[in-house]
Amino acid sequence: MATVTFRDETATGRPLDEFSLPGLPDRITARELVRLRVREEVARFNARPAPRFNGLVQPVEAEVELNGYRVDSGRGRIDWERQADVAERAFQRNGFLLLVGERQIEDLAEMIDLTADPVVSFVKLVPLVGG
16 A cells, blocks of 8 residues: 655745655546545545645635635535546646646546655646636
8 A cells, every 4th residue: 555645836846735645546537536635635624624625636616825725614525536537627628737746647547656756746737817
């Protein structure tokens, strides 16, 4: 079983946030890895709701803020499966890059050896304005 560090980074490689998740299989698809990351971050948020969600993708009905999303405190819990579906679509539209070690993952079906590369980086891409 592998312990993986999920890291959010800027496009220049500056770390923004990270957390570790133990007990993952040694080999996993990129899709499963993205979904596990989203499930974990949503579970952590739902356990301690706050006005701001700093996850991989924007929750439904949340507003974008600097470095996160403002969540209406009366809206209830965030649905991790819905968030994971949104994250998969965002990956496919190049909404974020997925890096394992120094290698970019380009297909959600790609198998990843977590024993060789236990650091998984997510780089959110910001669309250009006016282009």
